[in-house]
Amino acid sequence: MGGKRYDRLKEIQSLDPERDFLTIYRLTATYEFPWDHTRALELALYRTYAVPSIGRLLAETAEMTERPQKRYDDTSLLLDAVVEHGFESEAGRTAIRRINGMHRSYDISDDDMRYVLCTFVVVPARWLDSFGWRPLSDHERRATAAYYRALGKHMGIKEIPRTFEEFEQFLNSYEAAHFAWDARSRQVADATLDLMASWYPRPLAPLLRAGTLALLDEPLRRAFRYPRPRPGVRALVHGLLRLRARAVRLLPPRRRAHHARHNPEIRSYPGYPTGYRLEDLGTFPTPGLRGCPIPHQHRPSPDRTTPDPVD
Numbered sequence: 001m002g003g004k005r006y007d008r009l010k011e012i013q014s015l016d017p018e019r020d021f022l023t024i025y026r027l028t029a030t031y032e033f034p035w036d037h038t039r040a041l042e043l044a045l046y047r048t049y050a051v052p053s054i055g056r057l058l059a060e061t062a063e064m065t066e067r068p069q070k071r072y073d074d075t076s077l078l079l080d081a082v083v084e085h086g087f088e089s090e091a092g093r094t095a096i097r098r099i100n101g102m103h104r105s106y107d108i109s110d111d112d113m114r115y116v117l118c119t120f121v122v123v124p125a126r127w128l129d130s131f132g133w134r135p136l137s138d139h140e141r142r143a144t145a146a147y148y149r150a151l152g153k154h155m156g157i158k159e160i161p162r163t164f165e166e167f168e169q170f171l172n173s174y175e176a177a178h179f180a181w182d183a184r185s186r187q188v189a190d191a192t193l194d195l196m197a198s199w200y201p202r203p204l205a206p207l208l209r210a211g212t213l214a215l216l217d218e219p220l221r222r223a224f225r226y227p228r229p230r231p232g233v234r235a236l237v238h239g240l241l242r243l244r245a246r247a248v249r250l251l252p253p254r255r256r257a258h259h260a261r262h263n264p265e266i267r268s269y270p271g272y273p274t275g276y277r278l279e280d281l282g283t284f285p286t287p288g289l290r291g292c293p294i295p296h297q298h299r300p301s302p303d304r305t306t307p308d309p310v311d
Helices: 007-013 021-032 034-048 052-061 068-085 090-103 110-131 138-154 164-178 183-198 202-213 218-224 231-249
Strands: none
Touching: 007 021, 007 138, 021 034, 021 068, 021 138, 034 068, 034 110, 034 183, 052 110, 052 183, 068 090, 068 183, 090 138, 110 138, 110 164, 110 231, 138 164, 183 202, 183 218, 202 231
């Protein structure tokens, strides 16, 4: 698609955010802000570790401490399969079955599930308001809330907020009540920081770690007991991201969708260009080990997800 920088926003605003939420969310996440959405969803998941019941569970499963790259890759690919293919597609249904199968293996409260869903709605909007080449429109906020309301229903989450404002209100109140120090949560947070730093040349690791910590707000930083970043570092990181936003605003509209499978951070599948099976992604916990109470039978799927060309 050619055209001017704001043409796609005009297309989005011509759609109904309640009826066309998947189309709007897909345009927003994969055409308008793919890099920003990836960074914001990373911070959204990172944020959930500060709730001790979530951080402890991730520490007990050891997925984020022993296999952080695969956990990151599988989570990204499963969530994005629904965005790319839709809820009613075979790929979308397979991804949701895998997500639900993993969650059913553990004792996760409805409130924690609801909170994680809220982070996916609210954190990207806040990121784009601060660092996007434009802020999210009201249409996009409403469509994002509708998209995750639908995803939450497919995941069996109860009492899902209806509007963006309700998602944000629940997130704020849940964090105020539940953010707290926990040593095992901190282990998961440290492992995730190490993972993010590993994507870049080793000499840059300390800079990447400091830069990521500079993006954490004060309640999140205190929950992990990370040192307060130097004001100059925080100002530099925020300034560079805003400078990037101004540069991106000058670029022409993206012509092809950019999905999680196109991201260079996805590294667990050496044969990536030939595809991967959605049914093979994620964990298949053993009964009685690290909290899994139910057996699973792993059946490989003949269906593959194969990447398209990307700019």
